[in-house]
Amino acid sequence: MPRLVAGGLGFVGLLVLVALAAPLVAPQDPTRQSLRGRLGAPTWQGADGRAHLLGTDHLGRDVLSRVIYGSRVSLVVGFAAVVVGGVLGSAAGVLAGFSRGRLDAVIMTIADAQLAFPFVLLAIGIIAVLGPSFPTLVVVIGLSGWVAYARILRSQVLVVRSREFVESIHALGGSRARIVLRHVLPNVLSSIVVIATLELARAIVLEATLSFLGLGIQPPTPSWGGMVQEGREYLDSAWWISTFPGLVLMITSIVVSRTGDWLRDVLDPTLRGE
Amino acid sequence: MRGFLPFLAHRLFRALIALWLVSTVVFVVMRLSGDPVPLLLPPDAPRSEIFLVRAELGLDRPLPVQYAVFLASLARGDFGRSIHFREPAFTVVRGYLVATLELGLTAFVVAALVAVPIGLLSAMRRNTAVDHAAMGLALIGQSAPTFFLGILFILLLSLKADLFPTSGRGDWRHLVLPALTLGAFTMASIARLTRSAVLEVLGADYIRTARAKGLAEVWVVAKHTLKNAAIPIVTITGLQFGTLLGGAVVTETVFSWPGIGRLAIQSIYNRDYPIVQCTVFLAAVLFIVINFCIDLLYGLLDPRVRAG
Numbered sequence: 252m253p254r255l256v257a258g259g260l261g262f263v264g265l266l267v268l269v270a271l272a273a274p275l276v277a278p279q280d281p282t283r284q285s286l287r288g289r290l291g292a293p294t295w296q297g298a299d300g301r302a303h304l305l306g307t308d309h310l311g312r313d314v315l316s317r318v319i320y321g322s323r324v325s326l327v328v329g330f331a332a333v334v335v336g337g338v339l340g341s342a343a344g345v346l347a348g349f350s351r352g353r354l355d356a357v358i359m360t361i362a363d364a365q366l367a368f369p370f371v372l373l374a375i376g377i378i379a380v381l382g383p384s385f386p387t388l389v390v391v392i393g394l395s396g397w398v399a400y401a402r403i404l405r406s407q408v409l410v411v412r413s414r415e416f417v418e419s420i421h422a423l424g425g426s427r428a429r430i431v432l433r434h435v436l437p438n439v440l441s442s443i444v445v446i447a448t449l450e451l452a453r454a455i456v457l458e459a460t461l462s463f464l465g466l467g468i469q470p471p472t473p474s475w476g477g478m479v480q481e482g483r484e485y486l487d488s489a490w491w492i493s494t495f496p497g498l499v500l501m502i503t504s505i506v507v508s509r510t511g512d513w514l515r516d517v518l519d520p521t522l523r524g525e
Numbered sequence: 526m527r528g529f530l531p532f533l534a535h536r537l538f539r540a541l542i543a544l545w546l547v548s549t550v551v552f553v554v555m556r557l558s559g560d561p562v563p564l565l566l567p568p569d570a571p572r573s574e575i576f577l578v579r580a581e582l583g584l585d586r587p588l589p590v591q592y593a594v595f596l597a598s599l600a601r602g603d604f605g606r607s608i609h610f611r612e613p614a615f616t617v618v619r620g621y622l623v624a625t626l627e628l629g630l631t632a633f634v635v636a637a638l639v640a641v642p643i644g645l646l647s648a649m650r651r652n653t654a655v656d657h658a659a660m661g662l663a664l665i666g667q668s669a670p671t672f673f674l675g676i677l678f679i680l681l682l683s684l685k686a687d688l689f690p691t692s693g694r695g696d697w698r699h700l701v702l703p704a705l706t707l708g709a710f711t712m713a714s715i716a717r718l719t720r721s722a723v724l725e726v727l728g729a730d731y732i733r734t735a736r737a738k739g740l741a742e743v744w745v746v747a748k749h750t751l752k753n754a755a756i757p758i759v760t761i762t763g764l765q766f767g768t769l770l771g772g773a774v775v776t777e778t779v780f781s782w783p784g785i786g787r788l789a790i791q792s793i794y795n796r797d798y799p800i801v802q803c804t805v806f807l808a809a810v811l812f813i814v815i816n817f818c819i820d821l822l823y824g825l826l827d828p829r830v831r832a833g
Contacts (some may be wrong), residue, residue, distance in 0.1 A: 364543040371771035372789075373550065376805045379793035380554050456670045460775055464790055479673055483779075484677065487684050494680065497673035505668040518562045 256513045259506040266503060270322040276303065277316040282471045286310030290489040306491035308481060315475035318496050324462075325472040325503070327355040328388055329455040333447050335393025336454075340400030341443070345431055347401065348408025359405075362398045367487045371460070378466045388467055392457050396450045400443065407439045441518035448511035456504050536820045540813045547809040551802055552595050556588070568796055583669030599806065605799035609792065614799040616808060618785055623772055624694055625784030633710035633769055637762060640712045644719025644762060647726065649746070659716065671772045675779035676704040692781035707776040711765040718761050722754035729753075756823070763819025770812055 269276055271414045279301065288299045291307040305314035347358040381387050411417055411434050420430055462476030463466035470477060475496040482492025562578050579585050583594055598604075604614040643663075647656045682702060683691045689702050726732065727750060735745045774786035781787065785804045792800035 322599060326729060340547055360539075360542055361546065363539065364546040371774060372805050372808050373547070375549065375789065375793065376801055377554050379801055380798070452668065456668075459670055461673055464775065464778060466793070476670075476672070479676060483676065486680050490680055490684075493673075493676050497670070501665075501669050503664060504670060508668045510666070 253513070256510060259510050259513075262502070263510070266322055267326065269319055270326050273320050273323055277319040277360065278304075278315075279313040281312060281316040281320040281473045284310060290485060290492075292489070293491055297372045305495045306489065308478070308492045309485055309489070312497055314478075314491060317478055318475070321473040321475045321478060321496055322499075324468050325455050325458060325500070326471065328385075328392065328458040328468075329451050332396070332454040332458070333450050335389055336396035336450060337400050337443065337447055339393065340397030341404050343397060344401035344404030345408055345435070348405040349412065349427060355405075357419045358401065362401055363492035366398055373455070374461065375464070376459070376468060383461075383466050383469055385468070388458065388461065392450050392454050394463075395457065396453060399446045399450070403439050403446065404435065407435050411435050411438070418447065445511060445515045445518055448514055449508060452504050452508035452511060455507065457502070459500050465504055476523050528621055532824050533821070534822075536817060540817045544658045544809060545814055548596065548599055548806060549592075552592055553804055555703060556591075562723065579828065600829040604803035604806070607792075607797055607800050608647055609795045609800070614803040617800060618788065619786045619815065621783060621788045622807070624773040624782060625777070625786060628703055628707060629773055632704040633711065633766060634703055636708035636712035636765075639673070639714060640715035641719050641758065642715040645723055645746070645751075647716070647720040648723035650801055651724065656720075660720070663713040663716045666709045667717070669709065671706060671710065671775045672779055674709055675702070675776060678702045679779070694783055703776050703782050707769060707772050710772065711762075711769055714765055715758065715762055719754065719758055722757045723750055726750045726753045733761075760823055763816065763822070766812070766815050766819075770808055 271392075285299050285307070288301075288303070288307050288311040289304055290309060291311070293304055293306045295302050295304075301313075303315065304315050305318065308314055308317070343358050343362075347355040374395060376390055378387055401412075408431070411430070415436060417430055458467055459474065459476030459479075462474045463480045464476075465480065468474040468477055470481070478496040479493045479500075481497075482489065482494075483494055562575055562582070562584065566574060566578060576585075583591060586594075591767050593774075602615055604618075605627055606612065607614045607617050610617045643659050647659045650656050679702065682688050689698050692698055732745060735749050773784060774789060776782065777784045777787035778790055785807065789801055789804040792798075792804070
């Protein structure tokens with residue numbers, strides 16, 4: 252394992268720990284406002300006598316505490332969206348692989364159409380109409396990434412279904428569920444892990460992007476994308492409001508996707524060409 | 526050109542299916558949003574007037590009929606009237622389209638012009654400091670969130686270094702930061718792809734032959750390598766254009782660029798659904814047309830594709 256990846260995994264582990272223990276780790280309540288301590292630069296002793304290592308925002312809230320709490324949003328939405336996309340995509344892939352013919356064609360046409368379209372636009376349209384909420388966000392981001400899973404499971408089902416041992420399982424009365432669980436999934440598990448890791452990075456960035464556009468997590472709940480948006484007006488006078496959450500987001504994205512690349516090279520070199 | 530017409534027909538069919546799917550999703554989402562009539566009328570409008578407007582908009586008819594009417598009006602380019610601008614939605618969006626195309630094309634051309642030579646250089650100087658630096662930057666460009674990249678550019682190059690304006694549309698200086706932001710992902714992807722495509726070709730037998738017969742390295746690269754590496758580069762480059770269109774929404778918002786992406790976001794806040802619908806649909810058309818052209822180019826470059 253290269254040192255870079257080890258460092259990356261350490262970073263992700265730390266992020267998960269910090270998110271879990273946010274109330275213990277965060278120096279302050281992330282929504283506590285302080286009119287006297289507005290737009291304070293990073294300091295050990297602010298106007299209110301407290302340390303604000305990453306400064307305070309336009310409402311005097313502690314940026315460090317908000318970055319820490321923001322990691323919860325990023326990770327929860329990210330993981331939940333990956334689960335939604337993974338489950339839906341896998342189910343669609345298995346269905347397509349076994350059904351052959353019309354249903355297969357329909358599912359794969361939808362997959363092609365979705366790949367052929369900038370999904371962000373559609374996501375924006377859907378959220379605009381349904382209104383931003385946590386479940387909407389998870390489902391929309393999850394839906395944006397189902398295709399990769401569907402493809403890999405479909406092709407594996409196609410490979411396995413024509414094998415003789417599968418035909419005999421079928422003849423002996425073994426169900427399709429059994430075939431999928433015992434003979435399809437184990438073969439694609441490593442690919443799924445790779446896809447899920449890369450999808451996690453994408454989901455986290457997409458959530459932050461939507462929150463930045465005001466279509467994701469709504470204030471006052473801190474989210475990295477929302478914080479970058481809030482600090483935009485104060486870039487000239489208080490650069491730290493936008494910069495720190497943005498940097499943490501950028502590092503997270505780079506680290507998670509690099510980990511995915513590394514996993515791919517180790518677990519499943521065949522995915523490389525894609 | 527045998528086999529090219531069926532290939533063309535197949536791609537055209539797929540493009541039409543994609544377009545139909547997008548419009549259906551738009552229809553379903555619009556209907557999920559509930560009754561738009563209260564948005565159109567003052568809050569104290571009498572019930573009789575609400576029913577009148579509903580009938581006028583055809584909302585009292587069965588859903589399948591509404592769907593057919595919706596598809597028919599899309600085909601005519603009729604997206605309804607903007608609630609905010611009080612003009613046909615298409616007329617409004619058309620006015621913003623030029624700015625988006627200007628930004629998108631600039632970003633795309635700059636990205637391709639910068640990325641291909643960098644990828645080529647990286648491949649020729651494999652595993653040197655140049656290669657590592659270029660690919661490291663490319664990795665960052667590929668995973669950095671577009672909106673934050675834009676904010677960083679504004680902070681460092683505009684507010685601190687005072688080289689470029691922070692926002693708006695004007696002379697070429699206004700175009701630099703948005704185009705860099707929008708093109709960053711594309712640039713990074715094309716650079717990485719060019720590197721791997723060139724490396725792959727450099728390992729081929731005919732390159733060894735070309736070198737063995739004493740051909741100058743310049744010619745080996747120009748004549749034998751680039752031509753064969755062009756196919757994957759063109760394909761991915763074309764696909765990148767779609768990602769670019771999606772990124773335009775974010776970039777235009779960050780830099781207050783008066784294009785259709787920013788218009789879409791503002792229309793969402795104004796609850797101006799006809800505009801949102803029109804921008805999503807137009808972007809889809811634009812994207813599908815570009816993809817179709819890329820497919821054609823691909824089919825011309827590589828005859829093997831037509832069979833597949």
